[in-house]
Amino acid sequence: MFKSLKIRIPVVILLYVLSVIFVSSFIILHTVRVHSINEALNKNSVISETINEKIALYLESAKKTIVTAGNFSSHSLSDEEKIKEELSRIYDNYDYFDLIFYMDKDGKLIFSKPINENAIERYEYTDRDYYQYIMANGEPYISRLYISRVLGQPHFVVAAPIFDENHNISGLIAAGIPLENIKNVIAYKERDFNGDFWVVDSYGALIVGPESAEALPDGEQIGYMADNPVTLEGQETSLYGVLADKLVGIGETKKNGQMYYEAITYVENTGWMVMVEQSEAVILQDTQKIMDRLMSISIFTVIVSLFLGLLLAYSITLPIESLVSKVRKLSYSGYAPTLFEHQSNGEIGELYDAFKDMTVQLDNKVVELEASIKREFNLQQYLNNILMSAGNGVLAIDANREITLFNHALENITGLWKRDYVHFPCETLSQAIKIDLGGIIDEYEKNNDNTANYEQVLIRNQQESIHCRINISSVANAKGDVVGYVFLIQDTEKEKMLDEELKREDRISILGEFTSSIIHEIGNPLSGLSNLLELFRNDDVTEEEKEHILDLFEKELKDLNDIVLNYLNFARQNKSGSTVVNLGKIVDEAVNILKMELINHNISIRRNSDSEHIEIKVNRRGLKQTLINIMKNSIQAIRDEGSISITLRKRGEMVEIIIRDTGVGIQEADINNIFEPFYSTKQSGNGLGLSIAYKIIRDMDGEIAVESKLGVGTTFTISLPMA
Incomplete structure (x- = not known):
């Protein structure tokens, strides 16, 4: 019975309709569920980032206040009362802190506001991480969560060093920030968000958490985050593993048989973890109503589809039975048009005509297709021959x-x-x-x-x-x-060889100029030495005068030696191999070498970069020497008080190092000559610094350019190929 078209077609159509309905319903329900979860997780990520930024801004503002107090104390180190007055003023006028104090380099508390004489006399604070960090690094620091020995309550400490006139650490200024301040910074309420917020320090100490987590055992003032298992970005770990590796993203965990989702970020420069947590049941509360309604609609659609499918199947079987009856009377005769002759009209007749027309057209298309394939094959062979x-x-x-x-x-x-x-x-x-x-x-x-x-x-x-x-x-x-x-x-091997030959010819030309310049530069010291030697041999010269002449002689010899060494450094072929280096690290090394000169001349320096990690293949020592030479010129141009900015940016296949200063600038007539050997506008110096820099950059297939405006400053732009 199932072989009959009256049965098979309706059954197949019904099964197909049922499959489509159920699959579509499942996909829709699944999509709605996934969309709801993703939308909630995206919202939670935004909330976590917002909390993160609020805390970071708050801590940065608090740290700037303490750093300012540390700088003030460094300048007022001889007047302890003045330091105490400044700390009292900060405590009275800023609501960041519940405590501010002054500590010497031995970890002894000298002053605190509010005052706790017992804490001052009884304790030394060398065991605190902020003391150990500042004594080792001399930089501002935000501590882990502590129970304050002065106040007896939990807070974390923002500390900054105090330096004496020799720039040695003589103590520190620090302040405590209570946990309540961080809770106020977050400023989210239950009515705003149906979930939990967690903020913990790098040791897992609880700074902000839900009420259930903040209920501490008797005698405990600092709570710690539970080390629950969590899956983050497909990796199975624990919350303390996430904290240790500073992993970010959306985590999943099960608690009490329920699935929870955590959006995890970190507060910049602190190691604090911000976690926004919400259960799957809460996320899907509103979605469940939509899913129930969609299920009702799907069931109704299935019933209607069953009925319509039966009608459609019955209407199809009648003309098909008639067509099958006619076709069975025909015998196979190839593509002969007489195969589809008929006397019937209507849809079946149109179907006969359509079959006949289709076979005729198909026969023509086959012929055309064979010709087209042959043309395409010939064209492809022709193109392949050209390419080969x-x-x-x-x-x-x-x-x-x-x-x-x-x-x-x-x-x-x-x-x-x-x-x-x-x-x-x-x-x-x-x-x-x-x-x-x-x-x-x-x-x-x-x-x-x-x-x-x-x-x-x-x-x-x-x-x-x-x-x-x-x-x-x-x-x-x-x-x-x-x-x-x-x-x-x-x-391009021949092109490279030609380029190297041009560089060698360029080097020979430059060395020719150097030869003339070095002879002129050496002439003055030699003339001076000759005069000093003649004066030394004079019998009328006293021993004291001879000693002075020898000092001058030694100085002239040193100047002559410096000229020769600088000439050799400039003229020497660069034999050092190129290596792939991190450009940011090279810049930092050059800045650190000149750090004391920058401080002594009251010059600030700023670093900008469009990427945290820029790699180039260069001579590491040569590039660092180039940056030092250019920054030394900037320091000399600024003299006292100004700024130098260093910007790193990518331009296609090149990377640019832009060094901009606020110095006196270079006259337009001098700009075209500053890279010439022995050309200098300064009273001291031999004019080889920028020439050496120009040569080093050229040897690394780079370019160096300069722009300047009198009274405004100078900008050097170095372009080097990316690694």
């Missing part, structure tokens, strides 16, 4: 990162056979030539360029290194979807 005969290497890779074309020029460049790599993943070729083709594709997609060029070193025959230029472009279909990539690979 091209002078540059051509490599084609499809969307699955498999090689589809490897021409003869590329075989000559790489020393490899195309038969070993065509239809294989591009990683196999990358390993052979030591160039990450997949990485180039990823970077190309990230930058969203139409075409991009890369300078690379290719390993030929797995033993010979040659320079090459790689051009990559994407291949798109008619819809604009990327279906592959084409690499044009050009051997």
Whole structure:
């Protein structure tokens, strides 16, 4: 009975309708549930970030107040009463703190507000982490959560060092911030959010938490976060593991049989963890009503679909039975039009005519398709011959990162056979030539360029290194979807050799200028030495005068030695190998070397960067020496009180180091000469500092430029290729 169309078609249609209804209902319900959870988690992440920022701003403001007090105390170190008055003023006028105190370098409490004589006389505070950190590093610090020995209640301490006139640490100024202040900073209430907030320090001590967590055992004043298991970004760990590794994101945990979600962030420069927690049941409260209503609608739709399916199936079976009856009377005769002759009218007759027209058209289309395939094949062969005969290497890779074309020029460049790599993943070729083709594709997609060029070193025959230029472009279909990539690979080894030859000729030309300059520079000290020697031999010169002449002689020799050493440093070919370095660290090292000069001249320095991690391949020592030379010129141009800003930014395949000062500036007539050897506008100096910097940057395939305005300042811009 099931073989009958009257039964089979209705059953198939009904099963299909039922499947669609149930699958659609399941997808809709699942989508609504996932959307509700995701929306809540996104909201919780925003709340966590907001709390994070509020706490960070509050702590930064409190720290600035204490740092200011520390600076004031450093300048007023000889007047202890003045320091106490300043601390009392801060305590009375700022509601950040429940305690402020002054401590000497031995950890002894000298003064506190409010005053606790017992704490002053009884304790030394060398065991506190803020004391140990400041004595070791001389920088402001925010402590872990403590029970105050002065107030007897929990708070954390913001501390800043005090320096004597020799810039040695002589003590510290610190203040306690009570937990209640942090709770007030958060300022979220139950009516605003149906969940829990947690703020803990880097040891898990509870700063802010739900009421159930803040109920401490008898005798305990500091609570600690429970070490519950949690899954964060697919990684199973615990809350203390998350805290130790400073993991951020959305975590999941089960408590009392319920699923909870935590949005976790960290307060900058403190190690404090902010966690916004909400249960899945609470998140899905409103969603459940929608799910119940949708289920009712789905059941009703299923019933209606069953009824309509039966009617539709019955209406289809009647004409199909008639058509089957007619078709069974026909015999197979190929594509003969007489196969579909009929006398019936209506839909079945139209179906006969449609079958007849379709077979005729299909026969014509087959002929056209065969001709089109032949034309496409010939065109493809023609294009392949062009690509295979091209002078540059051509490599084609499809969307699955498999090689589809490897021409003869590329075989000559790489020393490899195309038969070993065509239809294989591009990683196999990358390993052979030591160039990450997949990485180039990823970077190309990230930058969203139409075409991009890369300078690379290719390993030929797995033993010979040659320079090459790689051009990559994407291949798109008619819809604009990327279906592959084409690499044009050009051997630039001869270009590199020519470039090196030009550099050597340039160096010879510069050294010619140096020879003339060095002879002139050495002439003055030699003339002075000759005069001093003649004077020394004079019998009328006293012993005291001879001693003075010897001092002058020694000074002239030192000046002569400095000129020769600077000349050698400038003229010496750079033999140090290039390495990949973190540009930010190189800048920090150069700034630290000049830190005392900056402090002595009251010059502030600012660092800006559009990326935390910029890598370049350079001569590390040479780049650091260049930065030091330029910043020394800036310090001399500022003289006393001003600022220097250093900005790092990416520009395509280059990275720029911009050093801007607020010095006196350079006259327009001097700007074109500042990189010339021995050219200097200063009374002291031999004019080689910027010349050496210019040479170092040129040797690293970089550029250096300068802009200046009298009375405003000077800007040096160094451009270097990215690693």
